[in-house]
Amino acid sequence: xxxxxxxxxxAIAYSSRKPHFGNTYECIMTDAIARFxxxxxxxxxxxxxxxxxxxxxxxxxxxxxxxxxxxxxxxxGEIRRIWDMMNVRYDGFIRTTDPEHVRRVQHIFRKFYExxxxxxxxxxxxxxxxxxxxxxxxxxxxxKCPDCGRPVERSREEAYFFRMSxxxxxxxxxxxxxxDFIQPESRRKEMVNNFLKAGLQDLCVxxxxxxxxxxxxxxxxxxxxxxxDALSNYITALGYDxxxxxxxELFRRFWPADVHIIGxxxxxxxxxxxxxxxxxxxxxLPKKVFGHPWFNSGVDKMSKSRGNVIYADDLxxxxxxxxxxxxxxxxxxxxxxxxxTYESVVNRYNTDLANNLGNLVSRTHxxxxxxxxxxxxxxxxxxxxxxxxREAVLRAREESRRLMESYHIADALDAIFGMLxxxxxxxxxxxxxxxxxxxxxxxxxxxxxxNLLESIRIGGILLAPFLPETSEKILLALGSEKxxxxxxxxxxxxxxGAALGPSCVxxxxxxxxxxxxxxxxxxxxxxxKETFAKESAQKEQNEKGKDRIAAKGxxxxxxxxxxxxxxxxxxxxxxxxxxxxxxxxxxxxxxSCEKVPKAKKLLRLEVDLGEExxxxxxxxxKEYTPEELCGKTVAVVVNLAPATLCGIESRGMLLASxxxxxxxxxxxxxxxxGARIR
RNA sequence: CGCGGGGUAGAGCAGUCCGGUUAGCUCGUCGGGCUCAUAACCCGGAGGUCGUGAGGUUCAAAUCCCACCCCCGCAACCA
Numbered sequence: 001x002x003x004x005x006x007x008x009x010x011a012i013a014y015s016s017r018k019p020h021f022g023n024t025y026e027c028i029m030t031d032a033i034a035r036f037x038x039x040x041x042x043x044x045x046x047x048x049x050x051x052x053x054x055x056x057x058x059x060x061x062x063x064x065x066x067x068x069x070x071x072x073x074x075x076x077g078e079i080r081r082i083w084d085m086m087n088v089r090y091d092g093f094i095r096t097t098d099p100e101h102v103r104r105v106q107h108i109f110r111k112f113y114e115x116x117x118x119x120x121x122x123x124x125x126x127x128x129x130x131x132x133x134x135x136x137x138x139x140x141x142x143x144k145c146p147d148c149g150r151p152v153e154r155s156r157e158e159a160y161f162f163r164m165s166x167x168x169x170x171x172x173x174x175x176x177x178x179x180d181f182i183q184p185e186s187r188r189k190e191m192v193n194n195f196l197k198a199g200l201q202d203l204c205v206x207x208x209x210x211x212x213x214x215x216x217x218x219x220x221x222x223x224x225x226x227x228x229d230a231l232s233n234y235i236t237a238l239g240y241d242x243x244x245x246x247x248x249e250l251f252r253r254f255w256p257a258d259v260h261i262i263g264x265x266x267x268x269x270x271x272x273x274x275x276x277x278x279x280x281x282x283x284x285l286p287k288k289v290f291g292h293p294w295f296n297s298g299v300d301k302m303s304k305s306r307g308n309v310i311y312a313d314d315l316x317x318x319x320x321x322x323x324x325x326x327x328x329x330x331x332x333x334x335x336x337x338x339x340x341t342y343e344s345v346v347n348r349y350n351t352d353l354a355n356n357l358g359n360l361v362s363r364t365h366x367x368x369x370x371x372x373x374x375x376x377x378x379x380x381x382x383x384x385x386x387x388x389x390r391e392a393v394l395r396a397r398e399e400s401r402r403l404m405e406s407y408h409i410a411d412a413l414d415a416i417f418g419m420l421x422x423x424x425x426x427x428x429x430x431x432x433x434x435x436x437x438x439x440x441x442x443x444x445x446x447x448x449x450x451n452l453l454e455s456i457r458i459g460g461i462l463l464a465p466f467l468p469e470t471s472e473k474i475l476l477a478l479g480s481e482k483x484x485x486x487x488x489x490x491x492x493x494x495x496x497g498a499a500l501g502p503s504c505v506x507x508x509x510x511x512x513x514x515x516x517x518x519x520x521x522x523x524x525x526x527x528x529k530e531t532f533a534k535e536s537a538q539k540e541q542n543e544k545g546k547d548r549i550a551a552k553g554x555x556x557x558x559x560x561x562x563x564x565x566x567x568x569x570x571x572x573x574x575x576x577x578x579x580x581x582x583x584x585x586x587x588x589x590x591x592s593c594e595k596v597p598k599a600k601k602l603l604r605l606e607v608d609l610g611e612e613x614x615x616x617x618x619x620x621x622k623e624y625t626p627e628e629l630c631g632k633t634v635a636v637v638v639n640l641a642p643a644t645l646c647g648i649e650s651r652g653m654l655l656a657s658x659x660x661x662x663x664x665x666x667x668x669x670x671x672x673x674g675a676r677i678r
Numbered sequence: 679c680g681c682g683g684g685g686u687a688g689a690g691c692a693g694u695c696c697g698g699u700u701a702g703c704u705c706g707u708c709g710g711g712c713u714c715a716u717a718a719c720c721c722g723g724a725g726g727u728c729g730u731g732a733g734g735u736u737c738a739a740a741u742c743c744c745a746c747c748c749c750c751g752c753a754a755c756c757a
Contacts, residue, residue, distance in 0.1 A: 184683095185682095185683090186682055186683045186684095186751075186752095187682090187751090187752085188682090189681070189682050189683085189752095190681070190682060190683095190751075190752045190753080191752085192681090193680085193681040193682070193752090193753090194680090194681060194682090194752055194753050195752095195753085197681095198680095198681090198753085264751080264752090267752095268752090293751090331690095333690090333691080337750085337751085339690095344690090344705095347705070347706095348705095350716095350718095351704085351705070352704090354716060354718080355716075355718055355719080356718095356719090358715095358716060358718090359715055359716050359718045359719070360715085360718095360719085361715095362714095362715055362716060362718085363714050363715030363716085363718080363719075364714085364715085365715090366714060366715060367714050367715085370714075371714090411692095414703085414704080417704095418703085418704095421704095421719095424718095424719055424720075425719080425720060425721095427714070427715090427719070427720085428711090428712070428719065428720040428721085429720085431712080431714090432714065433712090433713070433714045436714085505716065506716090507716080508716065509716055509717090509718080596755080600754085600755080600756095601754095601755065601756055602755055602756080616757080617755085617757075618756085618757075619755070619756030619757080620756080621756095622756090637757075640757055641757085642757090643757055644755095645755050645756085645757080646754085646755045648755095650757060651757090652757075653757035654757085662756080
């Protein structure tokens, strides 16, 4: 009989910088599912890879003084190194710069064009270079990018568009007929209500403003924009090429994918544009798209400027690879965002891995060594709590399987660890050390230890998809050859008389206080270094304007150093006093203030600037009530171009701290109204 | 009235669809037990008006209905 097949993918990682914990989590999660499916006897193909085109990478490479190809070679290698280190066992690793991928994407693009799905038109709008995005008039906020807040430019370019409208109805019908298509559930409604039913616009699928991309085959001035390029990886990696008479075996065997595992931020592209591209190619749609939640760092989004970025490889050096895997898999809820803190890392590690799992193995192994000279004793008749233990073991097996089938990974792990807890309790119930003192209880003692060893053996096998190394170690300690899932069906697979392996400490306990202190010290050091690096880099650039050459090799993290990550992390360059004086800041008093109806964040203010009174709209409604602002003296940017927000004109801007906690900058009430601030 | 999800012990969650035993679980906390083990393990206690409404339906509501409040996604509007 032919094996059932299972095709699972991660999103391909964007190669502009080193992936942080959230990216790595996705890969670990996907790997756990893939390993589980292999354990279930399926023929699995797990695909991951790197997305290597785009203007941002072009820019990063230029800054680093290397070619884009050299740049992505390095980053892609780094990403792959981390995946490998985390024991992610992928079957395919695609890079969007692979020549085969490039050629196939060109064929796909041409096919779309030839069948009339792609047409040439002109795009005019506001363009944000760092985000590589065009925005419409209504999206742009006061001349700035709505995503990153940096200035946008008026830009017009000839571009190719994909006729989405043609397929929308079919897609809606598909989503409605397949309620499981988008997971978790809540995401499905977001997509359907926010995008599909609201009216889907044609998608711009080419760019001519940069070169680092796959050229449009029939129009060399254009490169194929990210989505046709990146999304296609799921089929090109299997060898799909629309020009081929017959698709290769790999493709025929594995398409359609069973599930695409992706971050919730790109759900829209995977549940709307990707299915439509597939429809246009006449291919079946993936069975499921799972938009996993994000890991936040404590309460904040992870970001370097907050000094709270955690990298998986760094963490692995502290708590082991399986420690990281366990943490990521156990801590992340199914649908809501999870949060990572060092406290919870240590707590999870100590309580679950060291105390519950590690110590169970350790104490059981020690007793078997001491009382039975390192051999598996024969199992005796079932008595006392034996039945309950066995039942717990088999139930954990069923539960974890059921939960894994629906991608409830944390819950599946919980089921297994619950069983381990039951085994610890069993030791207290049966008190083997007391039995050991009575020679006539020898058989009972053997039975008790047998039950424990067998429970651990089954547990070790069940843990294999999540903690592959630990699973190996457990089975090695038991000296058991039986590692296949089938051997867990019946309690009693362990053979009496077999010799145990050497004892081992699976997870040494961590001293929480010392651990946290060390992390705090590191963070401080890193922050200092970061500031220093930035400053000297800027100095260098300003003074000589020379290109910097990326340090290679010994630099611990060269990628991170040169790629300014998120917009909010970018530090301002050094400016002269002239530049500063371009910004006209003046003191004003808030005369009146009210919430903008229908707006969540906006307050409409009348501000007295001495000479004049201005209407300013400010996005601080979540932090301040109108009452507490009235009468306050504030700093206002008065020469900012007017913007229209929610239909209300705003002329100027209040100074306030940004980020998650917005705090308005209040001035001394004695400040004369209209006074220039500098 | 944009769309969706959620408010359950100090924290994180399950239970809600298909109303019904003392509202569970993990962590934390307090007390006890044990000594095989990684100061680990086991037991017990305290701690909950299940967001609010002396609302509705019902013999019975965390669970169904209604109203309101708050939080989080997505979208929009962070000047």
